[in-house]
Amino acid sequence: xxxxxxxxxxxxxxxxxxxxxAIRPHEKPSENLLAMTRICPAGCxxxxxxxxxxxxxxxxxxxxxxxxxCEESGDITWNYPRGGFGVLFKFG
Ligand code: SF4
Numbered sequence: 611x612x613x614x615x616x617x618x619x620x621x622x623x624x625x626x627x628x629x630x631x632a633i634r635p636h637e638k639p640s641e642n643l644l645a646m647t648r649i650c651p652a653g654c655x656x657x658x659x660x661x662x663x664x665x666x667x668x669x670x671x672x673x674x675x676x677x678x679x680c681e682e683s684g685d686i687t688w689n690y691p692r693g694g695f696g697v698l699f700k701f702g
Contacts, residue, residue, distance in 0.1 A: 624668050625695035631667045631676065632687050639663040642679040643686070650676060672697050 631654075633643070643663050646655040652669045655676070665686075677688040690696070 619700045621698045622669055623695050625691050630689045630691045631665055633665050640685050646676050
């Protein structure tokens with residue numbers, strides 16, 4: 611099956627009110643943060659019309675890419691979703 615079909619089989623449970631990734635408020639995003647609008651496999655990052663980067667973490671696959679690129683610099687904070695929330699992978 612194509613990867614999109616496989617991804618579709620994963621269920622996602624939104625932990626409303628407790629997003630597990632947050633972006634530090636900024637006027638101009640760092641290069642890494644801006645890059646996330648292109649490389650997040652779940653399309654969670656987007657650029658606003660005024661040039662900031664925003665995130666909608668629903669559907670995040672917890673791949674960790676943004677964590678590697680943007681956490682140490684402080685561009686984002688990243689925590690695993692609470693137990694039972696987040697992506698529920700279906701294996702097989
Ligand atoms: Fe996107 Fe991966 Fe970051 Fe989730 S962990 S927001 S899927 S880059």
